[in-house]
Amino acid sequence: MAARTSLSRIGGRDVFEKAYKFMTADNARAMGVYPFFRPLDFNNGPEAQLEGRTVIMLGSNNYLGLTTHPKVREAARNAIDKYGTSMTGSRLVNGSMRLHNELEQKLAAFHGKEAGLVFTTGYQVNIATISALLSNKRSVAMIDKDDHASIYDGVRLAQAAGARMVRYKHSDPAALDSALSEIADTEGALVITDGVFSAQGEIASLPGIVEVVKKHKARLLVDDAHALGVIGPGGRGTAAHFGLEKEVDLIGGTFSKSLASIGGWLVGERKVLDYIQHFAYSFLFAASAAPPCVAAAMASLEVMQEEPWRQEKLRENFTYMRTELQRLGFELGKTETAVIPIYIRDDLKTVMMWKSLLDDYSLYVNPFITPGVPPKQQVLRTSYMATHERKHLDHALEAFEKVGKKFGVI
Ligand SMILES: Cc1ncc(COP(=O)(O)O)c(C=O)c1O
Structure with a gap:
C-alpha cells in the first residue's frame, strides 16, 4: 500500500506537539472501533x-500456509540450535553466513538470474536498491502511482541525493512511455512497479511496461512481494507469469508472505547486486537477517517447489x-x-x-x-x-x- 499520511501537517514549534494533538486513534479506541495493532x-x-x-x-x-509447516518450523529451530538467534551485525562485516549465500544462490537459480542478495526485510530491499542505484541528479525514479510505501521511501532517499521522481498513471504503459519520452538524454531511469499491487491484488501490465522500458533503454525493478508463490509457473511471480523473466532487470520481494519468515530478496546481474551491497547505507548499516529467518525462508522455498x-x-x-x-x-x-x-x-x-x-x-x-x-x-x-x-x-x-x-x- 502506498503511504499517504497527513500527520506531518499537524503541530507547531515543538516536534512532539503533533503527537499530543493526534486524537483520531484515541477517539476510535474510546468508541471501541479502533481496528489496528490488536x-x-x-x-x-x-x-x-x-x-x-x-x-x-x-x-x-x-x-501458502507455511508458517506452521513442520519442515519450516524444524529448519528455524535447527538454525537457532546451531547458530543462535541473531548475527548481531551487518552483512558487510560479521553478519554474513554461508546460509545467506546459499539462499541467495537458490533464489537466483529459481528466477533464472545470475545472482541474489538477501536483506533483513522487504522494505529494506526497496530503500536500499533504489537509493543505491539512483544516487545523483541524473537519476530518475519512474514509479507507478500505486507502488508500495517502501518504494516511495526508497525514492525519497534517492531524492535527497538529487534524483528526480516521476509518477506515472497506475499500470499504464502508455503513460510510462510519455513520461520516459520527457526525460533528458543525460538522465537514466529506473522504472519500479509492484508485480502484484498489495492493496488491489491487481497484476501489473508487465508486457507493456517491459516494451516501453526497452524502447527507452531504461531499467526495470519489479517488487514481487505479493506474487512469489501466488502467480507464475512454480510460483515464480509476475515476470514468469508473463514469460518475461529475462526481460526484467531486477526482481525483489520479501520473506514475510509466501516464504513464511522475515527478510527480503533481490535477484539480477551479479555486478549490479555487488554495487548495491557496497553502496546502500540501509543495507550496510543494518544487521543481517537472523539465521532462523533465513533457514525458514529457505525451507519454505523448498516446500513451495515440493508441494x-x-x-x-x-x-x-x-x-x-x-x-x-x-x-x-x-x-x-x-x-x-x-x-x-x-x-x-x-x-x-x-x-x-x-x-x-x-x-x-x-x-x-x-x-x-x-x-x-x-x-x-x-x-x-x-x-x-x-x-x-x-x-x-x-x-x-x-x-x-x-x-x-x-x-x-x-
Ligand atoms: C509490495 C511490498 N513491498 C515490500 C513490502 C515490505 O516487505 P517486509 O514486510 O518484508 O518489510 C511489502 C510488505 O508489506 C509489500 O507489500
Whole structure:
C-alpha cells in the first residue's frame, strides 16, 4: 500500500506537539472501533485466536500456509540450535553466513538470474536498491502511482541525493512511455512497479511496461512481494507469469508472505547486486537477517517447489472467493490474485463493517481507511491461503452477505 499520511501537517514549534494533538486513534479506541495493532494470541493458519476467541483469518499474507509447516518450523529451530538467534551485525562485516549465500544462490537459480542478495526485510530491499542505484541528479525514479510505501521511501532517499521522481498513471504503459519520452538524454531511469499491487491484488501490465522500458533503454525493478508463490509457473511471480523473466532487470520481494519468515530478496546481474551491497547505507548499516529467518525462508522455498498443490489450492480458493463475492454484488476492482479488496469507499462504513464481521461473525479482515488510502478508495482487504478450507470460505461468504446487506453495500 502506498503511504499517504497527513500527520506531518499537524503541530507547531515543538516536534512532539503533533503527537499530543493526534486524537483520531484515541477517539476510535474510546468508541471501541479502533481496528489496528490488536494483539493476536495465535496466528497459525486459516484460523487464528484473538483475545481468546477463534477467528477465521482473512487478513494474513501467509499465502501458502507455511508458517506452521513442520519442515519450516524444524529448519528455524535447527538454525537457532546451531547458530543462535541473531548475527548481531551487518552483512558487510560479521553478519554474513554461508546460509545467506546459499539462499541467495537458490533464489537466483529459481528466477533464472545470475545472482541474489538477501536483506533483513522487504522494505529494506526497496530503500536500499533504489537509493543505491539512483544516487545523483541524473537519476530518475519512474514509479507507478500505486507502488508500495517502501518504494516511495526508497525514492525519497534517492531524492535527497538529487534524483528526480516521476509518477506515472497506475499500470499504464502508455503513460510510462510519455513520461520516459520527457526525460533528458543525460538522465537514466529506473522504472519500479509492484508485480502484484498489495492493496488491489491487481497484476501489473508487465508486457507493456517491459516494451516501453526497452524502447527507452531504461531499467526495470519489479517488487514481487505479493506474487512469489501466488502467480507464475512454480510460483515464480509476475515476470514468469508473463514469460518475461529475462526481460526484467531486477526482481525483489520479501520473506514475510509466501516464504513464511522475515527478510527480503533481490535477484539480477551479479555486478549490479555487488554495487548495491557496497553502496546502500540501509543495507550496510543494518544487521543481517537472523539465521532462523533465513533457514525458514529457505525451507519454505523448498516446500513451495515440493508441494505445488499449495499454489493450485490457493488459486482455487481465491478464484472461488472472487467469483462468489462478485456474484453477491460486491465491487472488487481488478484483482486476479490472493488479495481481494472489497470496495466500500467510506471510512465509517468500512470500520463499522469490519467491526460487525469480527464481533458478530468472528471474521478477521483488514480495513484500509484514510489517510492510509486516498478518499473514496476505502476497502476491506481480504487475503487467502492455500490452507483455507471450503467451510472457512463459505462462512466468510455468509458473513459478507449479511453485513454487506446490513450496511447497504450490496
Ligand atoms: C509490495 C511490498 N513491498 C515490500 C513490502 C515490505 O516487505 P517486509 O514486510 O518484508 O518489510 C511489502 C510488505 O508489506 C509489500 O507489500
